[in-house]
Amino acid sequence: MVQLATFFLGDHQCAVGVEHVQEVLLDQPRTRVPGAPEAVAGLINLRGQVVTALDLRVRLKLSPLSENGSSMNVVVRNGDEVWSLLVDRIGDVIEVPDSQFEPPPDTLTGRLRELIIGAYKLDGHLLLVLDVARVLDLASVGSAASAAA
Amino acid sequence: MANDDLDAGLEDEIVQEFLIESYENLDQLDRDLVALEQSPGSRELLASIFRTIHTIKGTSGFLAYHRLETVTHAGESLLAKLRDGQFVMTLDTTDLLLRMVDLVRVLLGNIETSRTEGDTDVEGLTAQLRAMLAAGQSVPAPAAVEAASEIAEAATPVAPAEPAGPAVATAVATAVATAVATAVESTPAPAPTAPPTAPPTAPAAPPADKPAPAPMASTVGESSIRVDVELLEQLVRSAGELVLARNQILQRAAAVDDEILARACHRLNQVASELQEGVMRTRMQPIDQVWSKLPRVVRDLGSQLGRSVRLEMEGGDTELDRTLLEAVKDPLTHLVRNAIDHGIEPPADRRAAGKSEVGILRLRAAHEGGQVVVEVGDDGKGIDPAIIGPKAVSKGLITEARLAAMTPADILQLVFEAGFSTAATVTNVSGRGVGMDVVRTNIERIGGSIEVDSVPGRGTTWRLRIPLTLAIVPALTVLCSGERYALPQVNLLELVNLGGSKDATVARAGIEDVGGAEVYRLRGSLLPLVRLSEALSLDAVVSLNEDGEVEPGVLAVLEADGRRFGLVVDRVLDTEEIVVKPLSGIVKEIGSFAGATILGDGAVSLILDVQSLVRKMLRGVDTHDRSQLEQSVAEGSTASEEQLLVVGFGDERRVAIPLDVVTRLEEFPVENIERVGRREVVRYRGAILPLVRLSEHLGASARVDGATIPGVVYSARGRSVALAVDEIIDIVGADSAIPSDVEDFGLVGSALIKDRVTELLDVRAAILAADPMFFNHLESGELTGELTGAI
Numbered sequence: 001m002v003q004l005a006t007f008f009l010g011d012h013q014c015a016v017g018v019e020h021v022q023e024v025l026l027d028q029p030r031t032r033v034p035g036a037p038e039a040v041a042g043l044i045n046l047r048g049q050v051v052t053a054l055d056l057r058v059r060l061k062l063s064p065l066s067e068n069g070s071s072m073n074v075v076v077r078n079g080d081e082v083w084s085l086l087v088d089r090i091g092d093v094i095e096v097p098d099s100q101f102e103p104p105p106d107t108l109t110g111r112l113r114e115l116i117i118g119a120y121k122l123d124g125h126l127l128l129v130l131d132v133a134r135v136l137d138l139a140s141v142g143s144a145a146s147a148a149a
Numbered sequence: 150m151a152n153d154d155l156d157a158g159l160e161d162e163i164v165q166e167f168l169i170e171s172y173e174n175l176d177q178l179d180r181d182l183v184a185l186e187q188s189p190g191s192r193e194l195l196a197s198i199f200r201t202i203h204t205i206k207g208t209s210g211f212l213a214y215h216r217l218e219t220v221t222h223a224g225e226s227l228l229a230k231l232r233d234g235q236f237v238m239t240l241d242t243t244d245l246l247l248r249m250v251d252l253v254r255v256l257l258g259n260i261e262t263s264r265t266e267g268d269t270d271v272e273g274l275t276a277q278l279r280a281m282l283a284a285g286q287s288v289p290a291p292a293a294v295e296a297a298s299e300i301a302e303a304a305t306p307v308a309p310a311e312p313a314g315p316a317v318a319t320a321v322a323t324a325v326a327t328a329v330a331t332a333v334e335s336t337p338a339p340a341p342t343a344p345p346t347a348p349p350t351a352p353a354a355p356p357a358d359k360p361a362p363a364p365m366a367s368t369v370g371e372s373s374i375r376v377d378v379e380l381l382e383q384l385v386r387s388a389g390e391l392v393l394a395r396n397q398i399l400q401r402a403a404a405v406d407d408e409i410l411a412r413a414c415h416r417l418n419q420v421a422s423e424l425q426e427g428v429m430r431t432r433m434q435p436i437d438q439v440w441s442k443l444p445r446v447v448r449d450l451g452s453q454l455g456r457s458v459r460l461e462m463e464g465g466d467t468e469l470d471r472t473l474l475e476a477v478k479d480p481l482t483h484l485v486r487n488a489i490d491h492g493i494e495p496p497a498d499r500r501a502a503g504k505s506e507v508g509i510l511r512l513r514a515a516h517e518g519g520q521v522v523v524e525v526g527d528d529g530k531g532i533d534p535a536i537i538g539p540k541a542v543s544k545g546l547i548t549e550a551r552l553a554a555m556t557p558a559d560i561l562q563l564v565f566e567a568g569f570s571t572a573a574t575v576t577n578v579s580g581r582g583v584g585m586d587v588v589r590t591n592i593e594r595i596g597g598s599i600e601v602d603s604v605p606g607r608g609t610t611w612r613l614r615i616p617l618t619l620a621i622v623p624a625l626t627v628l629c630s631g632e633r634y635a636l637p638q639v640n641l642l643e644l645v646n647l648g649g650s651k652d653a654t655v656a657r658a659g660i661e662d663v664g665g666a667e668v669y670r671l672r673g674s675l676l677p678l679v680r681l682s683e684a685l686s687l688d689a690v691v692s693l694n695e696d697g698e699v700e701p702g703v704l705a706v707l708e709a710d711g712r713r714f715g716l717v718v719d720r721v722l723d724t725e726e727i728v729v730k731p732l733s734g735i736v737k738e739i740g741s742f743a744g745a746t747i748l749g750d751g752a753v754s755l756i757l758d759v760q761s762l763v764r765k766m767l768r769g770v771d772t773h774d775r776s777q778l779e780q781s782v783a784e785g786s787t788a789s790e791e792q793l794l795v796v797g798f799g800d801e802r803r804v805a806i807p808l809d810v811v812t813r814l815e816e817f818p819v820e821n822i823e824r825v826g827r828r829e830v831v832r833y834r835g836a837i838l839p840l841v842r843l844s845e846h847l848g849a850s851a852r853v854d855g856a857t858i859p860g861v862v863y864s865a866r867g868r869s870v871a872l873a874v875d876e877i878i879d880i881v882g883a884d885s886a887i888p889s890d891v892e893d894f895g896l897v898g899s900a901l902i903k904d905r906v907t908e909l910l911d912v913r914a915a916i917l918a919a920d921p922m923f924f925n926h927l928e929s930g931e932l933t934g935e936l937t938g939a940i
Binding site: 029032033034037040042043047048052081 | 751
């Protein structure tokens with residue numbers, strides 16, 4: 001069994017392993033960073049710690065959130081660094097049996113396919129599990145994908 | 150089992166303590182030995198040195214480090230003789246003892262990395278030490294010497310030396326503790342020092358199985374304790390957080406009418422400030438820690454290069470943050486080496502110059518306005534701007550024209566440019582041209598600055614300004630395109646308000662455009678401008694102030710990388726002490742920001758990296774200069790001898806004319822000017838000269854005429870023309886003109902002359918405007934070469 005923290009990005013239900021997640025926060029004021037890659041949504045103040053927020057919609061090449069839509073912060077740890085992933089809304093923490101795991105489905109294309117470990121077949125839909133390290137590695141994965149495109 | 154772990158851990162701890170303590174002792178040894186040379190026979194110094202070596206020897210014997218024990222034992226024997234006045238200190242003795250210190254350092258390094266002494270050879274040096282001992286006098290057996298010394302030292306035994314397990318542990322613990330206490334006091338107190346150590350017969354005594362921590366704690370704990378640095382860093386971070394939280398609470402509480410809350414806030418404010426200050430102080434260490442290595446450097450280098458140098462140190466107790474201390478170590482050492490290599494002359498040269506043969510190298514540290522100022526000064530030959538300048542030109546660092554416009558003090562600062570080296574010959578000490586620029590980079594990286602003063606023949610002083618701490622820095626919060634940024638004040642020289650107006654174009658008053666680059670005239674010098682919004686590629690959001698006027702902006706005059714420039718921001722909001730937070734890699738990579746901070750309202754603000762900004766934005770200026778330089782070289786112009794006549798026109802325009810083409814300066818009476826067809830002529834010395842009014846020729850507005858018009862007469866091969874101007878202003882050297890490539894009709898370019906943008910007249914065109922036939926009588930090319938060669 002695997003424990004996953006789930007969240008939504010538009011129509012997609014995505015998840016990261018709970019071991020990556022430090023906490024979940026409501027929408028936070030962000031300070032934008034001039035010159036940063038587009039996916040960097042800004043910096044947030046996490047109890048005195050300055051944390052870089054990553055817009056997952058931009059990162060996964062999904063359509064941007066509508067003007068007045070607010071985001072939730074999924075705060076994840078990757079090595080020494082703490083990041084916040086901006087998502088539309090938070091889902092439940094669920095346990096899924098390993099047997100339901102599948103490699104990325106063929107129907108999935110583009111950046112999303114590149115950044116997920118695989119999918120779990122749930123009732124009526126797929127749960128996409130993100131590869132946190134690759135998602136946060138803006139330099140290598142991002143540039144490779146754009147070069148291919 | 151748990152006991153074994155404990156013992157292993159304890160042994161490791163003892164070794165660790167031994168290492169730390171020994172390193173400190175070695176630094177003291179270096180200092181003492183060098184000082185001893187100055188005052189040979191100082192019993193106090195010798196006793197101090199002896200004690201130190203004795204302590205190392207004792208503990209290494211106990212910890213079964215035999216090589217270490219062997220070499221220190223030999224050294225100790227020699228020192229005993231010296232201390233007791235049987236031997237006299239000589240240069241050779243000092244050399245040998247210093248080499249012993251080096252060897253001990255190597256051995257300690259081995260122990261630190263591998264917990265063993267490695268296979269470093271100690272026999273050679275030990276033999277030399279023994280030989281010197283034997284040569285000095287009929288030598289008693291080393292054992293006897295040692296015995297004697299131990300009797301001498303045993304005046305105040307700390308613990309009874311019983312060869313029983315627990316007692317040994319106590320003895321060692323006390324030995325370590327006492328040594329630590331001595332090191333902390335750092336005064337050569339004659340009080341209890343080297344305690345009796347384990348008997349030589351039991352150097353491999355197993356670690357005690359019943360550790361006795363109590364005596365150790367009580368001895369050391371009285372005055373000081375050792376604290377893990379990481380723990381301190383954590384405390385500093387926490388204190389920083391507390392300060393931020395306090396700021397937020399105070400801001401909120403101010404809006405609430407609650408007396409109890411207000412009182413609690415006041416208290417919180419006080420405690421937080423005290424805590425912050427206290428915690429910061431725990432990281433402060435005297436600069437002496439870095440300086441203590443320098444006497445040795447000075448001595449070794451001095452004897453290697455044949456210089457006699459006296460090192461004077463003042464203000465060694467000045468404290469600064471330990472991370473900064475670490476960061477200034479190499480730059481300081483470099484400056485000291487440099488002063489001996491390039492500054493202080495060989496004794497013969499000094500004598501010839503009428504100076505004392507012994508050069509003085511002066512280190513001075515002091516707190517000054519929230520910064521630490523460290524000076525490295527020598528009374529050597531100094532740096533001559535007349536040598537530095539041409540050298541910088543020959544290396545292509547600056548143009549000759551720019552050099553001529555520089556003050557001697559500015560020229561001196563060229564030594565910080567990359568690729569600059571003043572040494573005529575490359576030595577292995579310094580002079581590879583990678584010195585001073587690296588020093589400057591390292592100092593600026595920690596938010597400091599460096600400058601140099603020098604009087605040729607009298608000496609050079611390098612002055613470092615270093616912030617007290619890095620964790621909390623004074624900064625200016627500025628607004629640009631609706632975002633707040635923090636600007637470290639260490640780079641800030643002054644703020645200039647660009648003045649308010651409803652008209653955005655008037656708001657730009659004072660800003661001039663030179664070759665597409667904006668400059669600002671600040672008290673007679675031109676300041677290159679960088680707009681923060683452009684540097685960060687921000688959207689042009691026009692900021693309005695309270696009255697709905699276009700925010701004219703504020704010019705922050707900054708200095709970084711040895712260059713002064715103006716950063717244009719919309720508004721300055723506040724000055725505050727900010728806590729510097731690290732950035733994630735992806736944000737750091739952008740290169741515009743040095744960190745982030747959290748403002749009083751809880752918002753995150755980016756801290757501008759002024760050094761990178763200046764490098765990024767002013768690179769264009771450099772390339773520009775270089776292309777101009779290449780151009781003038783290509784034209785075969787030396788530009789050094791030529792002079793320019795600067796003339797003015799009514800609307801503040803200034804035009805320069807090469808003085809070569811000026812035969813005379815004249816005042817033409819207005820009544821002497823007449824029209825001949827479409828042209829004007831002037832009666833001059835019984836002849837009729839064709840005349841062109843340069844104001845008309847260049848499309849400038851002319852001033853209302855007086856009784857006479859100033860003008861320039863140009864004559865060649867019996868033909869003359871008159872060029873009428875509004876005002877004759879000055880004659881300047883062409884090399885003081887900083888060229889730019891702005892061109893217009895009738896001009897060959899423009900230049901910056903005495904801080905004014907000045908156009909360069911296309912003389913040929915102007916003369917032709919007066920007399921279209923003028924050059925027909927000349928050999929072609931005779932004039933053109935001399936005209937274009939001016940700039």
